[in-house]
Amino acid sequence: MHQKTQEHVEKYHDFFGFQFLIYIKLVINNSIHATYSKKAQYFCSMIEDKNPQRTPLSELGEFKLIEHLTDHFKVTQKSTVKGIGDDAAVLSFGKKQVVVSTDLLVEGVHFDLSYAPLKHLGYKAIVVNLSDIYAMNAVATQVTVSIAVSNRFPLEALEELYAGITAASKFYNVDVVGGDTTSSTSGLIISVTAIGEVEKGKEVLRSGAKPNDLLVITGDIGGAFMGLQVLEREKEVFKVNPNNQPDLSMYTYIIERQLKPEARKDIVELLKELDVKPTSMIDVSDGISSEIIHLCKQSKVGVDLYEEKIPLDPQVISTCEEFNLDSTTIALNGGEDYELLMTISQEDFPKIKGNPNLTVIGYMTEEDRGMHLVTRADEKIQIIAKGWNALTDQA
Ligand code: ADP
Numbered sequence: 471m472h473q474k475t476q477e478h479v480e481k482y483h484d485f486f487g488f489q490f491l492i493y494i495k496l497v498i499n500n501s502i503h504a505t506y507s508k509k510a511q512y513f514c515s516m517i518e519d520k521n522p523q524r525t526p527l528s529e530l531g532e533f534k535l536i537e538h539l540t541d542h543f544k545v546t547q548k549s550t551v552k553g554i555g556d557d558a559a560v561l562s563f564g565k566k567q568v569v570v571s572t573d574l575l576v577e578g579v580h581f582d583l584s585y586a587p588l589k590h591l592g593y594k595a596i597v598v599n600l601s602d603i604y605a606m607n608a609v610a611t612q613v614t615v616s617i618a619v620s621n622r623f624p625l626e627a628l629e630e631l632y633a634g635i636t637a638a639s640k641f642y643n644v645d646v647v648g649g650d651t652t653s654s655t656s657g658l659i660i661s662v663t664a665i666g667e668v669e670k671g672k673e674v675l676r677s678g679a680k681p682n683d684l685l686v687i688t689g690d691i692g693g694a695f696m697g698l699q700v701l702e703r704e705k706e707v708f709k710v711n712p713n714n715q716p717d718l719s720m721y722t723y724i725i726e727r728q729l730k731p732e733a734r735k736d737i738v739e740l741l742k743e744l745d746v747k748p749t750s751m752i753d754v755s756d757g758i759s760s761e762i763i764h765l766c767k768q769s770k771v772g773v774d775l776y777e778e779k780i781p782l783d784p785q786v787i788s789t790c791e792e793f794n795l796d797s798t799t800i801a802l803n804g805g806e807d808y809e810l811l812m813t814i815s816q817e818d819f820p821k822i823k824g825n826p827n828l829t830v831i832g833y834m835t836e837e838d839r840g841m842h843l844v845t846r847a848d849e850k851i852q853i854i855a856k857g858w859n860a861l862t863d864q865a
């Protein structure tokens with residue numbers, strides 16, 4: 471395999487104009503194998519066509535877009551146990567099962583460098599990926615890290631980013647085994663792929679929940695979103711008065727939840743110790759209403775979620791009051807908490823009862839009963855996903 475393949479674009483002018491002409495030479499081992507020269511009809515026809523069909527992505531939203539683009543992909547390899555549609559893919563090689571997940575963080579969409587320190591950002595980029603591995607009940611083992619950077623970033627900035635990546639890889643005991651580096655015309659883009667392993671049969675998919683299973687959440691939720699609200703507010707204050715040093719001591723927990731979240735590696739270990747295998751599991755990246763809908767749809771069940779059971783930190787409650795926001799709405803739709811949401815069989819209840827890390831927030835029902843929030847006033851409200859959605863937000 472000593473062949474050197476090189477694609478060479480010789481002329482490249484006026485991308486969006488009509489004279490767009492490209493010559494591509496395919497050079498293998500220094501000899502020209504093919505020359506391709508063609509008016510780029512595709513791009514031009516898109517511009518010339520007076521009535522092209524152009525469906526705005528906001529019409530679909532993130533989940534429908536993924537479905538639309540991917541539902542024709544059929545699994546053909548014997549080693550693919552679970553393909554698209556879960557927190558991570560599950561691959562089987564002999565006795566070992568490997569899980570793989572990938573995520574992209576884009577400046578201006580997922581983070582704002584005016585308040586996200588680069589070291590924290592590096593840490594968070596790893597954590598959000600590992601979270602998907604733990605959501606499969608797997609142990610994370612390796613990551614690859616790819617970055618696209620503009621010349622706005624000096625070396626020292628990237629060293630900071632990598633200090634965070636190093637800290638996370640040490641804390642979660644994963645090896646950084648590769649990646650890619652390229653330039654970007656605008657902001658910073660970070661893509662991390664996480665790899666893990668899980669024993670055959672121990673993987674937990676989104677699709678295994680049964681009616682009467684208990685719905686269980688780890689930790690507490692809504693904090694990361696409220697942390698973001700505080701940081702956004704301080705950014706606005708800073709713009710008006712750059713000398714103002716904000717006192718954020720009242721918000722330390724929620725700001726940490728936003729800037730330096732942790733993935734629940736400990737929960738995978740705890741479940742093993744307790745000898746509990748959840749029937750389904752997902753990590754909370756978009757807000758629990760959207761995650762609950764994923765579990766219900768993929769497991770073909772309904773749910774009754776109890777408002778009074780949703781675990782909230784006192785700082786979330788007080789900050790919601792300050793911002794005049796309803797804490798239940800924030801808990802349901804906030805996102806970025808990176809807790810684990812799972813269903814467990816009622817038989818396992820005695821094993822988790824009283825555990826401070828695990829809160830029962832509802833139970834699964836037959837599919838035709840629907841998905842509902844049971845409010846403190848004992849009213850039933852249908853659960854709809856208002857979760858964070860990059861595509862509709864940016865419409
Ligand atoms: P998560 O929030 O857990 O990262 P996503 O909602 O991003 O999950 O993705 C759901 C599923 O769709 C996953 O299996 C993911 O690998 C897959 N997926 C997302 N985007 C694409 C894409 N552009 N092409 C192929 N598969 C995708």
Ligand code: MG
Binds near residue numbers: 755
């Ligand atoms: Mg996930």
